[in-house]
Amino acid sequence: MIEELDMHLLDLVQNAYSSNSTHVEVEVICDPVADRLTMTVSDDGVGMDEKTLDNVRRGYYSSKPTESVGLGIPLLRESAQHCDGRFVIESQPGKGTTVTAEFRRSHIDLPPFGDLAASFLTIIVTAGARCVSITYRCDGSELKLDTADLSDLLGGVAFQHPEVIRFLKAYIAERVG
Numbered sequence: 001m002i003e004e005l006d007m008h009l010l011d012l013v014q015n016a017y018s019s020n021s022t023h024v025e026v027e028v029i030c031d032p033v034a035d036r037l038t039m040t041v042s043d044d045g046v047g048m049d050e051k052t053l054d055n056v057r058r059g060y061y062s063s064k065p066t067e068s069v070g071l072g073i074p075l076l077r078e079s080a081q082h083c084d085g086r087f088v089i090e091s092q093p094g095k096g097t098t099v100t101a102e103f104r105r106s107h108i109d110l111p112p113f114g115d116l117a118a119s120f121l122t123i124i125v126t127a128g129a130r131c132v133s134i135t136y137r138c139d140g141s142e143l144k145l146d147t148a149d150l151s152d153l154l155g156g157v158a159f160q161h162p163e164v165i166r167f168l169k170a171y172i173a174e175r176v177g
Contacts (some may be wrong), residue, residue, distance in 0.1 A: 002075050003113030005039065011072040012041035012099050013123050019045025021096065023131045026123060028116070030105060030138035036085070037103045037138075039108070044096040053091050076101050084108040115174040120145070121169055125159045136176055143175040 002008055009026060016024045017023050021043035023152040029038045048056065055074050076099075077087035084104035091097035102108050120134055121144070150159070150168075158163055 001063045002072060004110050004113060005037075006114035006116045006119035007078075008076045008101070009041065009116075010073065010119050010122065012039075012076075014071070015099075016041055016043035016045060016097070017073075017126070017128075017130065018135075019043055019047070019097065021045035021130060023133075023167060025133045025135075028138065030137070032139070035105050037105045038100065039102075040098065040100045042096065042098040043165075047093045047095050047097055048091040049093050053089065057089065058088060072100070079103070082112060083110050117169070117173040119167070120172050120176065124150070125165060127159065141175055141176070141177045143172060145172070 002011065002147045009028070013024060013026060013150065023044045025042045027040040058074070075090065080087040080101040080103055084107055087104040088100045089097065120136070123132060123134060124145060124147060130147070134145045151166070154164060
């Protein structure tokens with residue numbers, strides 16, 4: 001079972017990566033005035049037709065290899081709705097998919113973030129040739145990362161290089177807290 005929000009994000013990003021996407025956007029935004037936490041993952045992958053989307057919403061459906069159970073989306077939806085939030089998944093064949101989960105931050109059952117900084121690092125390091133954008137704003141902390149900008153800055157040095165990982169780990173941790 002997925003018990004921390006960062007694991008839900010990783011699951012959604014893995015889905016995006018598996019969909020042959022070239023661009024993936026990840027947003028985690030806290031709104032203290034509205035008492036909301038919103039997580040969104042969007043991609044430009046193959047997308048899903050309505051029948052496939054219905055199967056995904058129901059659960060126990062996956063286009064991944066056989067070791068996948070297909071419960072990530074239903075578990076995230078249940079968690080968001082249980083925490084007085086909402087869950088939306090939109091997809092169109094050839095245009096990609098957007099998943100949004102919103103939670104009431106003050107809800108007693110709101111799952112913890114887990115190690116969000118490590119999850120953001122994992123998303124960047126495993127991006128491959130994809131352009132990935134991460135936006136995080138919560139409790140006075142802010143992070144904006146884009147792999148295209150990072151690639152330009154690094155001048156061809158791979159994200160997997162130990163020094164790059166060390167730098168990104170510290171940079172992300174400082175901004176995510």
